[in-house]
Each structure stands twice: as structure tokens, then as C-alpha cells.
Amino acid sequence: MQDQYKELMFRSFKDAMDVVADYNEWAEDAFETQVPVPPQAVPQVAMALYRSRVMAHAGGDGFSVPEFDGRMYE
Numbered sequence: 001m002q003d004q005y006k007e008l009m010f011r012s013f014k015d016a017m018d019v020v021a022d023y024n025e026w027a028e029d030a031f032e033t034q035v036p037v038p039p040q041a042v043p044q045v046a047m048a049l050y051r052s053r054v055m056a057h058a059g060g061d062g063f064s065v066p067e068f069d070g071r072m073y074e
Contacts, residue, residue, distance in 0.1 A: 016046035
């Protein structure tokens, strides 16, 4: 069962990198002043995607995901 959550995390990180890259490309074309999303924001986007996917998999409101505490960088 842990592998399922690991797969969700890896997919969330890949998707977060894609979302940030697509947003930065769009923002470059849409605005005169370029303010790209920094690469340091990718883990936060990935965690948001991961949480929503875990909650959707668990069936909605009855499941809480603990706050991100930075342990993945240790």
C-alpha cells in the first residue's frame, strides 16, 4: 500500500514541474513583465497535488493529511 502513495508522490512532483513550466511559458507570452514561478515553489505545488489526490483516493472529507514539515529534505 505504501507503494501506491509513493507513486502518487512521484507523479505529483512530475506534474508540478510540468504545471510550473507551462505557467512560466504562458506568463512569458501573456505579460510584458516576466515574473516566473521559481523552482523552489515546485515542492509546494507537488504537495498540493499530492494532498488532493490522496483525499480523492480516500473518498473525500474524512481523511486528513499531516502538514508538510520539511523532512523530505533531511
